[in-house]
Amino acid sequence: MYRNQSIALLVLACIVPGKDVAAAEWALKGSLGQQLHYDDNISLSTIRKESVAGYLLAPSLQASRKTGALDVALEGRGDIRRYDDSRWDCNSYNLGSNNDYRAKRSVFSLSGGYAVSCSYSQQITDTGLLVPASQAENYRLAPSWTWQWTPRDQMTLGTSYSKTSYSNSLNGSASNIGTGFSGNDTYTVNLGGNHEWNRRLSLNEKLFFSNVQYTEPNASTQNLFGFQLGANYKINHDWAISAGGGPLWVDTQLSSDSTSGQSSSLSLGSVANINLSYSTQLTQFSTGFSNAVNPSAIGQTLETSSTFANYSYHLTKHLLLDLTSNYSRSKSIGGQSFNNSTNQFNRNYFTVAPGIAWELAKNWKLKGSYVYRWQDYQQDKNLQNFNLNAGTSDSNAVMFSLGYSWDGIRASR
Numbered sequence: 001m002y003r004n005q006s007i008a009l010l011v012l013a014c015i016v017p018g019k020d021v022a023a024a025e026w027a028l029k030g031s032l033g034q035q036l037h038y039d040d041n042i043s044l045s046t047i048r049k050e051s052v053a054g055y056l057l058a059p060s061l062q063a064s065r066k067t068g069a070l071d072v073a074l075e076g077r078g079d080i081r082r083y084d085d086s087r088w089d090c091n092s093y094n095l096g097s098n099n100d101y102r103a104k105r106s107v108f109s110l111s112g113g114y115a116v117s118c119s120y121s122q123q124i125t126d127t128g129l130l131v132p133a134s135q136a137e138n139y140r141l142a143p144s145w146t147w148q149w150t151p152r153d154q155m156t157l158g159t160s161y162s163k164t165s166y167s168n169s170l171n172g173s174a175s176n177i178g179t180g181f182s183g184n185d186t187y188t189v190n191l192g193g194n195h196e197w198n199r200r201l202s203l204n205e206k207l208f209f210s211n212v213q214y215t216e217p218n219a220s221t222q223n224l225f226g227f228q229l230g231a232n233y234k235i236n237h238d239w240a241i242s243a244g245g246g247p248l249w250v251d252t253q254l255s256s257d258s259t260s261g262q263s264s265s266l267s268l269g270s271v272a273n274i275n276l277s278y279s280t281q282l283t284q285f286s287t288g289f290s291n292a293v294n295p296s297a298i299g300q301t302l303e304t305s306s307t308f309a310n311y312s313y314h315l316t317k318h319l320l321l322d323l324t325s326n327y328s329r330s331k332s333i334g335g336q337s338f339n340n341s342t343n344q345f346n347r348n349y350f351t352v353a354p355g356i357a358w359e360l361a362k363n364w365k366l367k368g369s370y371v372y373r374w375q376d377y378q379q380d381k382n383l384q385n386f387n388l389n390a391g392t393s394d395s396n397a398v399m400f401s402l403g404y405s406w407d408g409i410r411a412s413r
Contacts, residue, residue: 029408182299245272
């Protein structure tokens, strides 16, 4: 409780304005989205498909205040889902704050927030193990400092803290899929630089260190450290490319118990990203590859390689066609946990989603879309606690959405 109060007080301290150095501008805006949803296998089960039909309500509200030296932004979002099978009902909320303070050649930033989520899209992104009524609670705080060293050179020092915990209102449902969700405390420090070589090319580099402390049932500690180099290049008026990457070392220490004692290991991974984009008045296109290392709900750090492609085209002034697709492969990195059911996690996941959106009127948008998901979750069948989700599964979903965006109000003094 003390830690939660401290985080809240720190965020509030950073958003309380001091003496204005220029006229202040206030803004308030919001949106409201509604969706009818049908999915023929929401859990991506390999044994018995669970089809559901439901309704989604997604309100949001953003408030901001800008002066010559201080920018403050607050945002609240909700994601409320109701299905014909009440086990899959879901309430998610997110409160966030982003603040910047400028002083000569420096910018001091502080972002933070609190979120409660049972979003199944988040579970898909994390591990692909979907559990009804599983709730994640997250606190995050990220201060940073950016210094404009020269007109073309910039340095950034960033730190962050994140605490994630899980709870489940259905007794034993987590263990029924062969795993118990594990929260984590993550501390990160990074030092980066950016050099603008010319109007088209900029170069960047970064050193980083992360400490991840997992909680029960898979208590372990991992230290991740490495560096990466990258570049952004504007090819011409329509095309741009960015790329970066570097090595990553993972030092893992497993918690001791009465039978296994304590063990540690050092492994090598990598981080990488490549993004190619094309943009005109009618067409937007981007494709790329990324390799990232992040903590997960199963108490292991996962290395995920992803390839994506996004395309959108204005058929008419008010009619937009879009297509998104992604293929990812995840595996555990940095040793093994004592929980055999999550040993050597290995997962392939593919999704493709075509859709068409129609701007009915100013601020109103109607959209229909289809989503296909495919998953191959692999596990050693010789393990004692074999995961029932192991194998190949897929699902088909159809969605109709109606959204309203409120332009809000603006005031200055």
